[in-house]
Amino acid sequence: MRRALLGVFVLAVASAAAALGCEGRPRPADATSTEPPRKSGPAIAVMDLSGGLPEQEKPGLFGVTGAKKSFDEALRITTDIRDDKKSVGVMVKLGGAQIGAARAQELAEMLAGIKAKKSVFCHADALSNTTLMVAAKGCSSIWISPAGEVEAIGLAAQVVYMRRLLVDELHLNVDFLQVGKFKGAEEPLTRDGPSPEARASLMSVLADMREAWIETLSTSRPKATPDIVEDGPWSPQRAKELGLVDEVGYFDEALAEVKKQTGGVRERVVFGSGAEEKEGDLDELVRALAGESSATGPIALVRATGSISMTAGGNGILGGRGGIIEKDFNRTIAKLEKDDDVKAVVIRIDSPGGSALASDLMWHQLMKLRRKKPLVFSVGDMAASGGYYLACTGDYIFAEPMSIVGSIGVVGGKIGVGDALERIGVHAETFPAHPSKPGAAARAAYESPLVKWDEPTKVRVLDSMTSVYELFLARIVEGRSTRGRQISRDKVAESAEGRIFGGKEGKARGLVDEIGGLGDAIAKARELANLSESARVAVIAGKSGLFEALDPGASGGAGESVGASMTSPIRLLERTVPDVVPFVTSMAPLAEGERTAVAVPFAVTVR
Structure with missing residues (x-):
């Protein structure tokens, strides 16, 4: 077996070596090509974020993760671009990417740091709440595709409550408990709507997030008032009229414009699809496989x-x-x-x-x-x-x-199917080894989906959960009590x-x-x-x-x-x-x- 695995390993490395070796070889000139791509001179650094900006790239073959597609790699590359004298401008391709709020905030800060030194053009096929925030703060000029859309629609939360489906229609037993009146984790299963505490908690965090989002947009784009950024979606032309974007056009047109304004004569993909590979890729593959x-x-x-x-x-x-x-x-x-x-x-x-x-x-x-x-x-x-x-x-x-x-x-809790099965003629009987002990059957079968919890069982489960809650608090006290705190x-x-x-x-x-x-x-x-x-x-x-x-x-x-x-x-x-x-x-x-x-x-x- 080990010999067979070694064969797979060597084959994978050999294939990768061939692929990497071929990638660096010059290709024959195309018969219809009039001028080969420039490889020297002032460059436009292209960041392709159209595939998103995940915290961690999903692994591919043999568990090897993709290069230059994760958030931390974007952080490193934006720092390099900011200080790279050979890159006279930056072109950010957003496509229709969906980027989480916190990552979008930091990405906007990264690009703003570059914008302070050189032009940053952004092009999108569609702008969401968060990618609009990125573009507003981090880009010198914002372009949107002619058939695109600016989805500046405001922030909201939507919670689905399933108690009536689970209990009234499917006749399932929903035995869920919680420690913490604001927790609300069981409410989608046990209620038809939010408790006042859960509503207050969610609305509070939404208000905080909205404040940060509005502040970033309005500071970066004075015309991006709440009345506008929470009332979309907007067509490209209307978004331009409202001052949310600067130009309506295609990616190649935006790229040509940034070259014209900065004197760039070539483009260099530094992040995302088509990014230039760095030296040592074969060694990195071998380490990843190991x-x-x-x-x-x-x-x-x-x-x-x-x-x-x-x-x-x-x-x-x-x-x-x-x-x-x-x-x-x-x-x-x-x-x-x-x-x-x-x-x-x-x-x-x-x-x-x-x-x-x-x-x-x-x-x-x-x-x-x-x-x-x-x-x-x-x-x-x-x-x-x-x-x-x-x-x-x-x-x-x-x-x-x-x-x-x-x-x-x-x-904590479980969803039981006992009552639902009883309605169609299926009965489950528990036989405890100690039948004379009160509650023995309920206790022994408390993990079974065929039996719902009785009140004494709920008391014991809640007691166990309360113990975990107190441990949670104690862990935070110990963890946060450091560095003089x-x-x-x-x-x-x-x-x-x-x-x-x-x-x-x-x-x-x-x-x-x-x-x-x-x-x-x-x-x-x-x-x-x-x-x-x-x-x-x-x-x-x-x-x-x-x-x-x-x-x-x-x-x-x-x-x-x-x-x-x-x-x-x-x-x-x-x-x-x-x-x-x-x-x-x-x-x-x-x-x-x-x-x-x-x-x-x-x-x-x-x-």
């Missing part, structure tokens, strides 16, 4: 994206789902703790939470690392519930105004019970230390480790190597994913409504044997 990090550096950047779980869930009800897997994550953190060449660690987190058990195990491993070297967290769109459980271990936590933090609470349980409790907050409110409440993005978090890590401003940042791969990926027993390996996950419900959701996947999977541990979860109550995405 499960090693792509590079080394005194600052280690770890991506923690998606729901939190003990396993990849390949055999669960939802199929393989990825996310932040306890086994993989803790193995990575343990390696960084022991690596003396790593002087500080930055974790970029974007998670709605998930398994309470996995969150606590990861918290423990992160605290061990923090005792040896600086640990800084950068919050992407969200570090809520279990996501915040991890983030509280940081020496410092950075978040954007439109990031979401908090949701400190616990939810001392936080009490009462102080944490004021922001607990499931409330969610925007970045600014989170900072005011002591849940966040600084308003800023990934770049700011990296700068703080360098400062804490007494490193220079140019100290290298190494992105630590979270994926396993080829050999482990083919091991059926490995977390998230091929044995779990190749067969079942291709047709799993999660794969269907990824193709249809990808934004909700992290939120659905954050509750998946409850369907796979665990009885408590630390997860955000509803899917909150801003586009």
